Every structure is written in structure tokens, then in C-alpha cells.
Amino acid sequence: MDYLAKLPRVFQPESVVVIGASNNPDKLGYHVMKSLVQGGYPGRIYPINPNASELWDLPTFPSLDTVPGDVDLAIIVVPAQLVPGVLEQCHKKGVQGIVLITAGFREIEDPAGASLQERVREMADGWSLPIIGPNTFGFVNLTTTLNASFTPEFSLVPKGGVTLVSQSGGFCHLSAFRAMEENVAFAKIIGLGNRCNMDFSDILPYLADDPDTRVIGLYIEGMDDPRRLLDAAGQMRGRKPVIAYKAGRGETGDDASRFHTGSLAGRYEIYRGAFRQGGILEVGDTEELLDTAKALDSLPPLHGNKVAVLSSQAGPGMIACDICEACGLRLVEFSSRTQERINELLPPLAIRTNPVDMGPAWYSPRAIIGIMEAVIDDPNIDGVVFLAMYASANVALGGEMRKYWEERKPSTKPLVACFSAPSPIWTEDVKLMDRTKGMVFLPTPERAARTMGNLWRQTMLVRNRRQNG
Amino acid sequence: MDYLAKLPRVFQPESVVVIGASNNPDKLGYHVMKSLVQGGYPGRIYPINPNASELWDLPTFPSLDTVPGDVDLAIIVVPAQLVPGVLEQCHKKGVQGIVLITAGFREIEDPAGASLQERVREMADGWSLPIIGPNTFGFVNLTTTLNASFTPEFSLVPKGGVTLVSQSGGFCHLSAFRAMEENVAFAKIIGLGNRCNMDFSDILPYLADDPDTRVIGLYIEGMDDPRRLLDAAGQMRGRKPVIAYKAGRGETGDDASRFHTGSLAGRYEIYRGAFRQGGILEVGDTEELLDTAKALDSLPPLHGNKVAVLSSQAGPGMIACDICEACGLRLVEFSSRTQERINELLPPLAIRTNPVDMGPAWYSPRAIIGIMEAVIDDPNIDGVVFLAMYASANVALGGEMRKYWEERKPSTKPLVACFSAPSPIWTEDVKLMDRTKGMVFLPTPERAARTMGNLWRQTMLVRNRRQNG
Numbered sequence: 001m002d003y004l005a006k007l008p009r010v011f012q013p014e015s016v017v018v019i020g021a022s023n024n025p026d027k028l029g030y031h032v033m034k035s036l037v038q039g040g041y042p043g044r045i046y047p048i049n050p051n052a053s054e055l056w057d058l059p060t061f062p063s064l065d066t067v068p069g070d071v072d073l074a075i076i077v078v079p080a081q082l083v084p085g086v087l088e089q090c091h092k093k094g095v096q097g098i099v100l101i102t103a104g105f106r107e108i109e110d111p112a113g114a115s116l117q118e119r120v121r122e123m124a125d126g127w128s129l130p131i132i133g134p135n136t137f138g139f140v141n142l143t144t145t146l147n148a149s150f151t152p153e154f155s156l157v158p159k160g161g162v163t164l165v166s167q168s169g170g171f172c173h174l175s176a177f178r179a180m181e182e183n184v185a186f187a188k189i190i191g192l193g194n195r196c197n198m199d200f201s202d203i204l205p206y207l208a209d210d211p212d213t214r215v216i217g218l219y220i221e222g223m224d225d226p227r228r229l230l231d232a233a234g235q236m237r238g239r240k241p242v243i244a245y246k247a248g249r250g251e252t253g254d255d256a257s258r259f260h261t262g263s264l265a266g267r268y269e270i271y272r273g274a275f276r277q278g279g280i281l282e283v284g285d286t287e288e289l290l291d292t293a294k295a296l297d298s299l300p301p302l303h304g305n306k307v308a309v310l311s312s313q314a315g316p317g318m319i320a321c322d323i324c325e326a327c328g329l330r331l332v333e334f335s336s337r338t339q340e341r342i343n344e345l346l347p348p349l350a351i352r353t354n355p356v357d358m359g360p361a362w363y364s365p366r367a368i369i370g371i372m373e374a375v376i377d378d379p380n381i382d383g384v385v386f387l388a389m390y391a392s393a394n395v396a397l398g399g400e401m402r403k404y405w406e407e408r409k410p411s412t413k414p415l416v417a418c419f420s421a422p423s424p425i426w427t428e429d430v431k432l433m434d435r436t437k438g439m440v441f442l443p444t445p446e447r448a449a450r451t452m453g454n455l456w457r458q459t460m461l462v463r464n465r466r467q468n469g
Numbered sequence: 470m471d472y473l474a475k476l477p478r479v480f481q482p483e484s485v486v487v488i489g490a491s492n493n494p495d496k497l498g499y500h501v502m503k504s505l506v507q508g509g510y511p512g513r514i515y516p517i518n519p520n521a522s523e524l525w526d527l528p529t530f531p532s533l534d535t536v537p538g539d540v541d542l543a544i545i546v547v548p549a550q551l552v553p554g555v556l557e558q559c560h561k562k563g564v565q566g567i568v569l570i571t572a573g574f575r576e577i578e579d580p581a582g583a584s585l586q587e588r589v590r591e592m593a594d595g596w597s598l599p600i601i602g603p604n605t606f607g608f609v610n611l612t613t614t615l616n617a618s619f620t621p622e623f624s625l626v627p628k629g630g631v632t633l634v635s636q637s638g639g640f641c642h643l644s645a646f647r648a649m650e651e652n653v654a655f656a657k658i659i660g661l662g663n664r665c666n667m668d669f670s671d672i673l674p675y676l677a678d679d680p681d682t683r684v685i686g687l688y689i690e691g692m693d694d695p696r697r698l699l700d701a702a703g704q705m706r707g708r709k710p711v712i713a714y715k716a717g718r719g720e721t722g723d724d725a726s727r728f729h730t731g732s733l734a735g736r737y738e739i740y741r742g743a744f745r746q747g748g749i750l751e752v753g754d755t756e757e758l759l760d761t762a763k764a765l766d767s768l769p770p771l772h773g774n775k776v777a778v779l780s781s782q783a784g785p786g787m788i789a790c791d792i793c794e795a796c797g798l799r800l801v802e803f804s805s806r807t808q809e810r811i812n813e814l815l816p817p818l819a820i821r822t823n824p825v826d827m828g829p830a831w832y833s834p835r836a837i838i839g840i841m842e843a844v845i846d847d848p849n850i851d852g853v854v855f856l857a858m859y860a861s862a863n864v865a866l867g868g869e870m871r872k873y874w875e876e877r878k879p880s881t882k883p884l885v886a887c888f889s890a891p892s893p894i895w896t897e898d899v900k901l902m903d904r905t906k907g908m909v910f911l912p913t914p915e916r917a918a919r920t921m922g923n924l925w926r927q928t929m930l931v932r933n934r935r936q937n938g
Contacts, residue, residue, distance in 0.1 A: 026832075031862045034861060103828075103829075108817075109817055110817065150861075150862050152860070152861045156891055167784065168783060168784020170780070170781070170782020170785045173782070173858035174784075174887075176891070177860075178913070180892060181892070247784065247787040248791065249795075250790060250794035285913070285915040286788070286914070287913060287915070313639020313640075315690065316640060319754075321719060325719035325720070348579070359639075360572075389639050389642035390642075391622045392500050392620055392621045393620065420643050421646060443647065444643065444647070444755045446755060
């Protein structure tokens with residue numbers, strides 16, 4: 001039995017042991033228990049601790065061999081030198097996989113750390129035992145409400161189809177906290193840590209088949225062999241979008257990576273080449289990764305590069321046009337039928353062609369919704385960037401728009417919107433519309449337009465892949 | 470008396486009339502009254518409306534000539550064709566300046582709009598009467614709590630030293646709403662609209678002397694003569710930072726601008742040259758404008774390009790290093806004294822040189838604060854990028870850090886931080902520290918590092934200016 005076959009039971013286990021469970025908040029074993037229990041994991045939880053009979057209202061076991069029945073996943077939070085012995089017990093118990101939170105392996109300056117990791121790897125490889133980590137926070141499976149990490153707050157991330165696989169736990173925390181603010185919805189967040197025997201290329205085949213994962217995000221610092229990632233991505237044959245963010249692009253980053261996860265970040269150009277060949281969509285910062293993942297998870301594909309920019313105020317529309325053009329999107333003419341409908345709804349005061357300045361109708365939700373509807377239905381248009389700033393004088397827009405979309409069937413074209421309003425009059429309207437019916441909402445016109453541009457890049461990646469077999 | 474001498478009384482008036490005041494929420498004259506009254510303007514407010522005796526609990530006047538005493542500012546919200554007559558009355562009354570909210574001038578397709586604007590401009594020029602607008606939301610002076618706009622929510626923007634001057638009202642609204650979320654603090658937000666006789670170059674000399682304005686942000690679509698901006702910026706002699714965001718960089722934007730505010734956006738390269746020569750810091754998006762303005766308003770100058778990156782997690786630190794390097798910042802060695810202090814506080818597990826991976830001490834606020842203190846005090850270091858993601862297991866960091874800074878004297882070096890935490894455990898700690906004692910907090914490591922890079926660009930602009938006389 002190879003690693004891959006075991007991964008479904010690792011990420012969706014029926015039972016979890018915590019080796020090093022604790023009721024002391026200064027210990028990570030406490031926070032792991034809190035994550036499992038408060039996160040609402042529905043399976044069996046077995047805390048292992050020889051010095052306690054009960055933890056978190058659960059009976060505690062002195063050792064792994066005293067646990068009744070099968071164990072799918074073991075979360076290990078004991079000191080590094082105890083790990084080989086614990087792994088031996090896990091193997092004997094028939095555990096399917098490990099989350100090894102413990103640090104002190106290849107990432108430390110002392111070469112004893114690297115030796116210990118090598119020893120652990122050899123043991124695990126002999127048993128085909130997948131290890132997430134060491135030196136990781138763990139992972140969270142939001143679909144099954146399994147929080148196998150030392151961060152209980154991961155359970156608060158919105159649930160959806162994005163799976164993040166990351167070499168940095170800090171990046172996972174940052175992404176999760178931003179996701180809570182900006183409504184990016186995750187299936188899983190996985191911290192690879194030192195990648196003992198589970199690297200990006202080992203996880204990707206599992207995620208390719210994982211029905212909960214619709215979009216894969218990778219945060220990469222450095223790999224021993226970037227070509228393995230290329231191969232793994234290639235084997236996915238474009239079935240799911242893969243987005244990659246490569247850190248350690250400069251010299252300092254290289255140094256930091258060597259210490260952090262024990263591998264050279266390597267020449268950035270090598271990674272760029274691998275991304276291109278592997279059909280992987282590269283992004284340049286955290287917000288772009290999250291925005292793009294959110295859009296790819298929630299929107300229909302952008303079938304062509306002909307977009308419309310509709311803006312309730314001309315300025316944000318110009319901003320969006322700049323970015324659209326830079327991204328290779330084309331602001332094409334509307335069909336004559338669409339143009340006629342717009343002309344009926346807008347006075348002959350402003351620009352009524354694409355980009356549409358809806359300024360003269362900014363106080364009229366009816367006109368704005370009518371224009372949007374006409375443009376979405378236009379066969380010349382592949383996607384719509386929709387912008388509106390609203391406050392006291394045009395406050396009705398959010399509610400009227402929400403009502404419209406409640407009754408309308410989902411758009412078959414992607415609609416990327418920036419609706420900005422001050423929090424006091426901000427209703428739940430935008431939050432209720434976000435990620436529904438073919439729409440996502442982003443915080444600025446630039447981010448909305450750039451995200452539409454990335455939908456187009458993704459479409460081209462898929463086409464190139466098909467053309468090249 | 471020229472325009473410039475009148476502007477202090479326009480932006481800090483003792484009395485305001487609203488010509489077109491209304492109690493009908495469908496009218497902009499209603500929202501202007503709401504802004505003035507609910508915004509807490511402490512001066513005299515005179516609503517002008519021949520059909521009402523009282524509006525917003527204030528006695529109403531049938532016409533401007535029946536208003537007792539002097540009037541500094543007139544806000545006009547009557548239909549376009551009535552504007553010339555109203556201006557005549559304003560002149561007779563000795564009004565110092567106008568906010569002309571009314572639309573239907575040079576921005577409309579009908580050439581009658583341009584003719585009307587030209588007629589208005591000639592009248593106003595004859596009387597040296599400054600007009601903000603037409604086709605504007607107005608302005609807000611947060612320092613004096615004067616909200617002279619149709620958006621009451623502008624009064625909720627944090628108060629500080631940033632003044633935004635914008636050709637787009639939509640951009641002002643977007644910026645204000647983002648500022649509320651991200652704690653960017655404004656002195657004034659001014660919508661230039663069609664720039665009848667008040668353009669960027671007319672406002673800049675006033676802002677150069679305005680004690681409330683410490684940083685000036687410009688949102689520019691197109692000007693008839695970009696060289697006038699260069700001259701105005703040059704006359705400021707680097708006394709205050711000026712940040713510019715140019716929209717309409719592509720072809721579509723040019724078209725949109727012509728319709729929006731009646732001027733060609735013009736070749737982007739011409740503007741870039743003017744910014745460079747004028748010592749203006751150019752930025753590329755809304756978030757960058759706001760982040761940079763926030764930092765320049767609240768931080769001491771960055772005197773050199775030697776920075777430290779301190780991160781509680783290695784990944785975000787690598788991300789920041791990438792951006793720092795790309796911005797020309799140097800991650801230099803610490804002094805031996807600093808290095809010794811760090812070595813005492815961090816175990817020999819991780820990278821203790823610059824960038825510092827504080828990972829092994831991430832649960833210890835004491836160690837993290839000690840490292841930060843040592844680095845801030847290091848004579849080799851000009852500025853510090855400080856990153857921390859925190860949740861359940863290291864939740865104490867925010868509170869401990871705040872306590873430390875409450876007692877410490879302000880840093881004389883800029884500290885740009887990204888502290889990210891999930892909202893449920895997010896306390897007021899970060900909000901209380903933000904913009905105090907030489908620190909600002911931004912949402913991502915990229916934005917923190919890029920902002921530090923822009924502090925360095927600003928320092929170099931000031932130096933170049935001094936060298937060139």
C-alpha cells in the first residue's frame with residue numbers, strides 16, 4: 001500500500017489520537033485538543049497522556065497500544081527525541097498517517113536535527129507511512145470539521161472549495177485570517193512543514209481526486225526537486241486550477257529558506273519555468289493568491305477575453321480599465337441590442353459604451369441593475385467587472401441588487417465586483433451575494449480587475465494544455 | 470484678492486449656505502444638509518430654500534440676500550441652468566468660495582455643458598471666486614468637522630494628516646471607506662470634479678501651508694497642462710510628501726476620462742516625467758496610495774535603506790524580504806551588541822541574523838519584544854519591518870506588545886508591522902498601537918514591506934531635491 005492510498009484516511013479519518021495531549025495552555029498539546037474538540041470533529045478522539053485520566057471531557061489513554069479499535073490519524077506533539085519511538089508505536093497500531101507538529105528537525109542549525117529527520121523518514125518510508133511535517137501546525141479539513149492543528153481559529157475559516165498547501169505555517173495563518181475578513185472559502189489548509197516524506201508533489205495527486213477541493217493554492221519556498229512538482233501538476237491534466245505563490249525570490253529569501261525548512265529556495269527562474277510548463281497559475285502576493293482562488297472556486301469559467309467594465313462612478317471604472325488592458329482583456333463593443341437597452345436606461349450625458357459610466361444613474365438601482373442585466377446577457381461579452389461605491393445618497397443599491405440576484409438564475413459568465421460602502425451602512429447584502437450566482441466581491445477595483453485577468457490566464461493555461469495534448 | 474488667499478476661508482469657513490437645501494431624501498440637497506448637521510459642523514449653517522421655513526431644525530432662508538452677516542462658503546446643489554444666476558448672488562453677498570455639486574457641465578456629451586462651464590468660469594474668474602467642482606461630491610474637512618459633501622459617512626473617516634485631492638468622487642468614496650477599515654487618517658478629502666477654476670496646481674499651494682495637512686495624495690485622471698502640477702509641486706520644495714496615483718494609463722482610460730471630467734488623460738509617460746521632476750512619489754494602486762500615505766503621516770522618516778525584517782514565522786519574513794530587496798532596501802548585519810542580545814533571547818535553532826526568524830520564540834512575547842527593542846536601538850538599522858501571525862497558542866503577544874509600547878518613548882525609526890489574527894481573538898491592541906509611537910500596522914507582509922520601500926523612495930526624492938537646489 002503506497003502513501004497516496006492512505007491519504008483519504010489521513011485527511012478524513014474516523015479516529016484521531018493526540019500523542020502529547022495536554023490540559024496546560026502553555027503546551028501545544030492543549031491547543032491541538034482545543035482545535036479537535038471545539039472544532040466539532042465528529043469522529044473518535046483519543047488523547048494520549050500517561051499523567052491524566054481525562055482531558056477536555058474525554059477519557060485519556062496512557063499509551064497508544066491501550067487505545068481500543070483502529071486509529072487513522074495520529075497527531076504528535078511530543079519532544080523531538082521521543083518521535084522515533086512514538087512512530088514505532090504508530091506503525092504497530094496500524095495508524096494510516098501522521099501529523100508531526102514537533103519541531104527540532106532539519107530546520108535547526110544543529111546537524112542533529114537533520115539526522116533525526118532522516119532517521120524518521122527512513123522509518124516512515126519502510127512502512128509507507130505518510131507524515132505531514134515535522135515542524136508544522138498541522139492541517140484543517142473544513143468540510144469534515146476536522147481541525148488537526150494547534151490553531152483552533154482555523155475552524156472559523158469559511159467553508160468552500162479552495163485547498164491551500166503551504167511550506168509556511170505563518171502563511172497559512174495569514175491566509176486564514178485574511179480569508180475570514182474577505183470571505184475566501186477553504187476545503188483544507190495543509191502545512192507541509194519540513195516535508196519529511198509528504199511534499200507538494202505527493203499531496204497533489206490526492207487533491208486531484210479530492211471531491212471537496214476545486215482549486216489548489218500552493219505557497220512554495222523551496223523544493224529539493226521542482227521537476228517533481230511539474231510532473232505532479234502535469235498528471236492533473238488541468239482538471240483543477242493550481243495557483244502558486246513562490247517566496248524566496250531574492251538572495252535573502254534563499255538564505256532564510258535554507259534555515260526555515262531546510263532547503264534552498266533555488267533560482268526563481270527554475271520555478272517560473274516549472275509553473276509555466278506544468279500549467280500552474282503563478283501569482284505575486286498573498287492578496288492575489290486569495291482573490292484568484294476565491295474567484296476560481298466560485299465563478300463559471302471566463303470563456304474569452306472580451307469583458308465589460310460597468311461602474312457607478314467613472315474613476316474606479318478607469319482604474320479597472322487600466323488593469324484589464326494590462327492583463328490582456330479587451331473592452332469590446334456591446335451588441336446593438338445591449339447598446340439600445342443601455343441607451344434607454346442612461347441619459348445622453350455620459351459614456352454609454354464599454355466601459356459604461358453609470359454615474360448619471362448612480363442613485364437608481366433599477367437602471368444600474370438593468371444595465372448589468374443587459375451586459376451579462378450580451379453574447380459579445382465573456383465577463384463583467386462591476387464597480388459601485390455607495391453611501392447615504394445611493395444606499396438602496398446593495399439591497400436592490402441582492403433582491404434581484406435572489407430571484408435571478410446564476411450567471412453563466414463570471415462577474416467580479418467591488419461594492420464599497422462604509423461599515424455603518426454596510427448591510428449583509430454584499431456578504432449574502434458574495435460567492436453566489438456567479439459573482440464574487442473584492443475590496444478594490446484593481447483587485448477585481450486583476451482577478452478577472454487571472455481568470456483569463458487560467459483559461460489560456462487550460463487551452464494550451466489541451467492543445468499540447 | 471486672488472484665489473489662494475481665499476482658500477483658508479473656503480476650507481475652514483465660519484458660515485456655510487446650502488443653495489438647494491432639501492428635506493427630500495431623493496435630493497442631494499438633503500444629503501448635504503445631513504452631512505453638515507450630523508457631521509457636527511460648529512459654524513453657522515444657512516439652508517436656502519424658498520419653499521420651506523425650517524430644515525434639519527434650522528431656520529431656512531428664501532434667498533441668499535436674506536441671510537444675515539457674512540457667508541464664507543456656498544454649497545450649490547441647484548440644476549445646472551440656474552447656476553450662473555446663483556453665482557451672481559454669491560458674488561454680491563461676498564461669498565469667499567463655492568462648492569458646486571451640480572453636474573451637467575463639461576462632462577456631458579452635449580456641448581451646451583462645456584459652454585455653460587466656460588461661462589461659469591469666466592464669471593468666477595472675474596470675481597476671483599474659487600469654485601470646487603462642478604460635478605463633485607464636495608469636500609470634507611475632518612479637522613474642523615466640516616462635511617461639505619453629499620456623503621454624510623465621510624465624517625466617520627479617522628482624523629489625521631492625510632489630504633486627498635481627487636479628480637474622481639468615486640475614488641474619494643473608495644478611499645474613505647477603505648480608510649475606515651484600515652485606519653488611514655485624513656485631514657481633508659477634496660473632490661475637484663470638472664476643475665472649473667480650481668485644479669491640482671491651484672490647491673497644492675494652499676495645502677503646502679495648511680497646518681493640518683502633513684501628506685498630500687493626488688488621484689489624477691487627466692489635466693489640460695501637467696506642467697502646472699510640476700510647477701506647483703516644485704514650489705513646495707519638498708516640504709510635504711506628495712503621492713500621486715495616475716489613472717487612465719491605457720487607451721480605454723483616455724477615452725473614459727475625456728467623457729468623465731472633460732479632459733484627455735494624456736500620455737502616461739508625460740505624467741511620469743512630471744512626477745519625477747516635481748519630486749512626487751508615484752504609486753500604482755489604491756491600497757498602495759493609502760498604505761503609503763498612512764505611513765508618511767504617522768512615521769518618522771527612514772533615514773537610510775538599511776532595514777531589519779523580524780518575523781514570528783519564517784514564511785511571512787521571506788515574503789517581506791523579497792519585496793524589500795525589490796525596493797532597494799538592504800538587510801544588513803546587526804551590530805555585535807544587537808546580535809548578542811538576540812542570541813540570548815533565541816535558542817540556537819533558527820536564523821538569528823537579519824532577517825530574524827523569531828519562530829522558536831513565537832509563544833514568548835518577552836523574547837519577541839526584547840528582539841524588537843534590540844533591533845530598533847541598533848545604530849546599523851534605519852527601519853524595522855515587523856511581522857507576527859497570532860492565534861490561540863500565542864495570543865498574549867498583542868496585549869504584551871501594547872503594554873510595552875504604552876510605556877516606551879516613541880521610536881525615532883519607522884516600524885512597519887503586519888500583525889494578523891482572527892477577529893474573535895482580535896483585541897483592540899493592534900488598533901490602539903496603530904499610528905502611535907512610530908508604528909503603523911498593515912494587513913499583509915507584502916504591503917508592510919512595500920510601504921517601507923516607499924518611505925525610502927520618499928527619502929531619496931527629498932535628497933534629490935536638496936541636491937538640485
